[in-house]
Amino acid sequence: MMENTKPSLLEVQNLVTYYYTDEGVVKAVDGVDFKVYPGEIIGLVGESGCGKSVTSLSIMGLIESPGKIVNGKINFLERNLLELGESEMQNVRGAQISMIFQQPQSSLNPVFTIGSQIEEVFQIHGKISKNEAADKAIELLKLVGIPDAVKKTHAYPHEMSGGQAQRVMIAMALALSPKLLIADEPTTALDVTIQAQILNLLADLRRKFNTSVILITHDLGVIAEMADRVAIMYAGKIIEQSDVQSLFDHPKHPYTRGLIASVPVMGEIKESLDTIPGNVPNLIDLPIGCRFSTRCNAREEYQLEICNKQEPELQRNQKSGHEVRCWLYQDGEGHTAPFKL
Amino acid sequence: MIQYTIRRLLLAIPVIFGILLVTFTLSRMIPGEPCKAMLGEKATAQVCEQFTKQYGLDKPIPVQFAIFMGNMLRGDFGESIRFSRPVTLILIERLPTTIELGIFALLIACVIGIPAGILSAMKRNSPLDVVVMVISNIGVSMPVYWLGLMLAYFFALVLKDTFLWLPPTGRLTAGITSIPFFQLWNFPYISGTFSHYMLQFFSNFLIFNSIITGDWKVLGDSIKHLILPAMALGTIPMAIIARMTRSSMLEVLKQDYIRTAKAKGLQRNLVILKHALRNAMLPIITIIGLEVGILFAGALLTETIFGLSGVGRILYEAITARDYPIIQAFTVVIAIGYVFINLLVDLSYVFIDPRIRLE
Numbered sequence: 049m050m051e052n053t054k055p056s057l058l059e060v061q062n063l064v065t066y067y068y069t070d071e072g073v074v075k076a077v078d079g080v081d082f083k084v085y086p087g088e089i090i091g092l093v094g095e096s097g098c099g100k101s102v103t104s105l106s107i108m109g110l111i112e113s114p115g116k117i118v119n120g121k122i123n124f125l126e127r128n129l130l131e132l133g134e135s136e137m138q139n140v141r142g143a144q145i146s147m148i149f150q151q152p153q154s155s156l157n158p159v160f161t162i163g164s165q166i167e168e169v170f171q172i173h174g175k176i177s178k179n180e181a182a183d184k185a186i187e188l189l190k191l192v193g194i195p196d197a198v199k200k201t202h203a204y205p206h207e208m209s210g211g212q213a214q215r216v217m218i219a220m221a222l223a224l225s226p227k228l229l230i231a232d233e234p235t236t237a238l239d240v241t242i243q244a245q246i247l248n249l250l251a252d253l254r255r256k257f258n259t260s261v262i263l264i265t266h267d268l269g270v271i272a273e274m275a276d277r278v279a280i281m282y283a284g285k286i287i288e289q290s291d292v293q294s295l296f297d298h299p300k301h302p303y304t305r306g307l308i309a310s311v312p313v314m315g316e317i318k319e320s321l322d323t324i325p326g327n328v329p330n331l332i333d334l335p336i337g338c339r340f341s342t343r344c345n346a347r348e349e350y351q352l353e354i355c356n357k358q359e360p361e362l363q364r365n366q367k368s369g370h371e372v373r374c375w376l377y378q379d380g381e382g383h384t385a386p387f388k389l
Numbered sequence: 390m391i392q393y394t395i396r397r398l399l400l401a402i403p404v405i406f407g408i409l410l411v412t413f414t415l416s417r418m419i420p421g422e423p424c425k426a427m428l429g430e431k432a433t434a435q436v437c438e439q440f441t442k443q444y445g446l447d448k449p450i451p452v453q454f455a456i457f458m459g460n461m462l463r464g465d466f467g468e469s470i471r472f473s474r475p476v477t478l479i480l481i482e483r484l485p486t487t488i489e490l491g492i493f494a495l496l497i498a499c500v501i502g503i504p505a506g507i508l509s510a511m512k513r514n515s516p517l518d519v520v521v522m523v524i525s526n527i528g529v530s531m532p533v534y535w536l537g538l539m540l541a542y543f544f545a546l547v548l549k550d551t552f553l554w555l556p557p558t559g560r561l562t563a564g565i566t567s568i569p570f571f572q573l574w575n576f577p578y579i580s581g582t583f584s585h586y587m588l589q590f591f592s593n594f595l596i597f598n599s600i601i602t603g604d605w606k607v608l609g610d611s612i613k614h615l616i617l618p619a620m621a622l623g624t625i626p627m628a629i630i631a632r633m634t635r636s637s638m639l640e641v642l643k644q645d646y647i648r649t650a651k652a653k654g655l656q657r658n659l660v661i662l663k664h665a666l667r668n669a670m671l672p673i674i675t676i677i678g679l680e681v682g683i684l685f686a687g688a689l690l691t692e693t694i695f696g697l698s699g700v701g702r703i704l705y706e707a708i709t710a711r712d713y714p715i716i717q718a719f720t721v722v723i724a725i726g727y728v729f730i731n732l733l734v735d736l737s738y739v740f741i742d743p744r745i746r747l748e
């Protein structure tokens with residue numbers, strides 16, 4: 049059960065990020081709200097293309113043209129990051145908020161040594177001698193479990209395995225003990241055994257440094273194991289959010305139920321009946337009303353007409369903190385919700 | 390690295406030999422007799438027979454080739470049929486001018502082309518990008534002689550009597566002479582020996598010679614004379630280099646590690662100059678290497694327009710007159726030049742990208 053009174057580290061409010069392409073406006077993130085509390089791991093889950101990476105790049109201030117943050121607030125340590133200038137934002141990046149990515153090997157620059165790439169973080173953010181930076185780099189490599197750390201500082205990225213490269217990325221990201229780490233599918237590209245090792249490392253380091261983590265993944269199993277809370281995204285919006293226990297025990301949104309049903313249980317892959325039919329809607333031309341209505345079985349089952357007319361709001365159960373965006377739990381004009389949240 | 394360099398140099402020997410064999414054969418397959426080409430109307434059968442004998446053109450082709458190779462190893466390229474002078478002397482006199490012109494042109498091309506391409510990529514689709522790309526698209530299709538004449542007209546006539554005036558012709562202003570370093574410093578040498586030739590050769594690089602002897606007047610004057618021809622010659626490579634830099638940078642800027650560098654909090658300009666540029670260099674260097682051949686071809690026209698006595702004009706005359714010794718000598722020079730440039734390109738690959746192994 050979440051305690052909702054403590055101050056959040058990060059609060060994303062009504063974040064709207066669009067890409068203005070030749071084909072039209074891609075509404076990649078379209079009104080996202082969530083909070084991250086100190087020291088917690090919050091999972092951000094959703095199908096490919098639902099706006100997870102765009103959300104995290106928006107937080108980092110790294111949205112590139114033709115993308116643009118159109119609306120919203122990103123409050124971090126009592127400042128709205130969207131109001132900061134580029135040079136102030138540079139002080140935040142890598143020092144207070146850092147990020148690791150899906151493809152660790154291609155995320156490291158192939159022409160520089162591992163050591164120099166870690167040292168660079170210190171050079172950017174602090175006046176520190178080259179020797180000190182080199183010592184710290186070795187220390188960090190040891191911390192993330194790279195054997196032969198001294199020698200490895202002279203290695204190039206192509207001489208490392210994917211798992212090692214991700215460890216280096218983690219070392220780089222944690223170099224300045226940031227308050228927040230955004231891990232965008234940090235293990236998707238890795239072997240299963242390596243995946244587990246990297247996740248364990250992340251969990252350990254989070255405990256050691258009390259860093260908050262936004263963990264982005266497709267994998268509900270990873271969430272169940274790692275996260276304290278979880279937010280489910282669908283087509284640019286968060287449609288359900290709660291603590292992990294409550295989400296897996298009582299999934300509310302039809303999409304979340306579909307996701308959980310599609311996870312193999314005890315090695316047994318369930319029939320495709322349980323999974324979600326259809327595809328993610330086109331983010332340029334979204335359906336009117338609920339974004340999930342084109343794929344929703346519940347809508348038919350309960351004959352909800354409002355679903356195709358009006359978009360539901362995020363409803364919150366004040367006691368449990370469980371939030372969901374669905375007409376099944378919300379009254380509307382001439383519509384009575386079949387369930388109470 | 391040194392070992393790699395030596396191995397690459399040794400590998401170059403069979404390459405040069407092969408190129409020589411091919412070009413020797415090809416030059417013998419050009420239709421028309423050299424005697425007729427040289428002597429024109431006067432080429433009676435009797436005169437031709439003597440001419441052919443004198444220059445060994447009656448011997449079997451393999452023998453001609455063997456003689457040629459033997460001479461070459463001794464640094465003797467024979468005597469020009471048309472100019473009746475040892476080819477080696479012609480090379481010593483004229484090659485340095487062409488090389489200096491080429492280097493200067495390439496320098497201009499890189500110094501302007503690379504930054505222009507970088508800016509274009511950084512400000513993609515901005516007015517600046519559009520302007521740079523329009524200029525470079527015009528640049529690649531600009532005829533060298535037309536550009537040369539326009540430059541000469543503008544800088545020598547329109548800007549006459551201003552401080553921007555530039556000389557449109559010649560290598561040095563009349564009255565200014567360059568003193569070879571080996572004469573200035575009284576190097577001991579024996580006239581006509583190999584070492585004498587080498588000293589002469591290097592002192593004929595006027596810019597090099599005036600820098601090491603500290604003769605600033607000659608330096609200034611010789612650079613002034615090179616600016617217009619180098620601009621004319623460098624424009625096409627400049628445009629090509631700018632376009633290649635832009636596309637290579639755009640490709641690199643999409644890479645994941647650029648995002649990582651930004652996520653570390655690195656300044657935008659440093660992301661470009663430190664993380665992107667080095668990765669973008671490989672294709673740019675490749676293109677620069679390829680440009681050298683185009684420069685050599687362009688030098689021919691440029692030297693004619695700007696009255697420079699480089700090898701370009703000689704080569705043109707030699708080809709039309711089927712002056713075999715000169716054609717062959719130049720083939721050797723060009724082949725060695727190519728091998729050397731390729732070596733430089735390959736070495737810089739190894740230097741820039743650690744993924745390229747020294748194998």
Ligand SMILES: Nc1ncnc2c1ncn2[C@@H]1O[C@H](COP(=O)(O)OP(=O)(O)OP(=O)(O)O)[C@@H](O)[C@H]1O
Nearest residue numbers: 067069074076095096097098099100101102103331
């Ligand atoms: N540079 C861009 N130009 C145009 N559209 C973009 C751009 N970057 C992202 N998008 C669009 O934004 C939407 C969200 O993309 P995002 O990368 O956030 O998805 P994601 O949830 O991270 O998916 P994945 O799980 O595949 O990483 C996608 O539909 C994508 O097409």
Ligand code: SF4
Nearest residue numbers: 338341344355374375
């Ligand atoms: S609002 Fe309607 S369509 Fe959307 S998820 Fe709920 S029931 Fe389905």
Ligand SMILES: [Mg+2]
Nearest residue numbers: 100101102232
């Ligand atoms: Mg993503």
